[in-house]
Amino acid sequence: MKPTSTSPGSRALAASLREVRVARGKGLRELARMVRILPQLLSAWEKGQRVPQPEDVARLLGALRVDDLTYDRMMRLARHARDDNWLDSNPSDLPPALNGIVEYERTATRITNWYHAIVPGLLQTPDYARAILSNSEIGLEQADSMLVVRLNRQRILTRPDPVRLTALIGEIAIRDEIGSPDIMSDQVDHLLQMMALPNISLRIVPANIGYHPGLIGSFILYEFPGLPAIVHLENSHATAFLHEAEVVGDYAKQAKILSRKALGEDDTRALLREVAR
Known part of the structure; x- marks a missing residue:
């Protein structure tokens, strides 16, 4: 699957999603089950093949119980993920x-x-x-x-x-x-x-x-x-x-x-x- 966006923000968001999930000790399938989405969709988000909506990112961060600082910087990134120039x-x-x-x-x-x-x-x-x-x-x-x-x-x-x-x-x-x-x-x-x-x-x-x-x-x-x-x-x-x-x-x-x-x-x-x- 080719990326739906090649913007700098989308690629950084993909890396951040992987990083946060791994840091919280959650497997990809486990997190997908927690937020009730297909593991293939979460994988596509983490590979930069698809760009999640900010509300999707918020659901993931809520399930992972991240701290306020992590939540704020991830949501800032999610809101600008589709910007051509970041x-x-x-x-x-x-x-x-x-x-x-x-x-x-x-x-x-x-x-x-x-x-x-x-x-x-x-x-x-x-x-x-x-x-x-x-x-x-x-x-x-x-x-x-x-x-x-x-x-x-x-x-x-x-x-x-x-x-x-x-x-x-x-x-x-x-x-x-x-x-x-x-x-x-x-x-x-x-x-x-x-x-x-x-x-x-x-x-x-x-x-x-x-x-x-x-x-x-x-x-x-x-x-x-x-x-x-x-x-x-x-x-x-x-x-x-x-x-x-x-x-x-x-x-x-x-x-x-x-x-x-x-x-x-x-x-x-x-x-x-x-x-x-």
């Missing part, structure tokens, strides 16, 4: 935005990202990630939770069938000190180690090369087998997931422009070794 204006909550990111990373075959001023999350060391999170406008408890999630996400790069990652990084990201000199040295060493993996292409876009579209902001492009690509944009107060073909195509063009301006991999290694000294 904007989450409260990204400090782990879900639903982060839940969507985890699902996109898990199911993508290729990820292309451009980060102008910081190292991408998938390539961050624990100390570097912690330095960023602990200096963000979030509590320490939430920073700890986000760090665990971030490090778990990195497994997609080393699993048996790894995601292919193209990382385009601004030179400022490796020269600006985040945390301490030791943290930055370890981070740069880590980038060199990750470049040795056959599924990772990492290239530095030099500073002081004049204007290019990457100066406007960072972005991540997720590509999937048999499904439309998704672009992820994020700033300090909002997270957007863009799905329209024309918009995604514009960001794919930006990635090509940045790729032409980036150093080759050998020159990138040489620059990283220079910075690490």
Whole structure:
């Protein structure tokens, strides 16, 4: 069965439904019986093959006896599951935005990202990630939770069938000190180690090369087998997931422009070794 919706929200909702059911220790058939629906329908919802109505999600959450916080964020996701483009204006909550990111990373075959001023999350060391999170406008408890999630996400790069990652990084990201000199040295060493993996292409876009579209902001492009690509944009107060073909195509063009301006991999290694000294 093909998905009835390929929107970012619908795919994140499917992942969240599975996650909540498993966390509550309920089997698929058991939960379907509790809410009096066919197991095949619940399975289709959890696979993203069909999109449940908000009232259907409310019945599932009621049967699972979830807490108020989980109920509110799941219902917010359910109400926007069919939106072509999904904007989450409260990204400090782990879900639903982060839940969507985890699902996109898990199911993508290729990820292309451009980060102008910081190292991408998938390539961050624990100390570097912690330095960023602990200096963000979030509590320490939430920073700890986000760090665990971030490090778990990195497994997609080393699993048996790894995601292919193209990382385009601004030179400022490796020269600006985040945390301490030791943290930055370890981070740069880590980038060199990750470049040795056959599924990772990492290239530095030099500073002081004049204007290019990457100066406007960072972005991540997720590509999937048999499904439309998704672009992820994020700033300090909002997270957007863009799905329209024309918009995604514009960001794919930006990635090509940045790729032409980036150093080759050998020159990138040489620059990283220079910075690490």
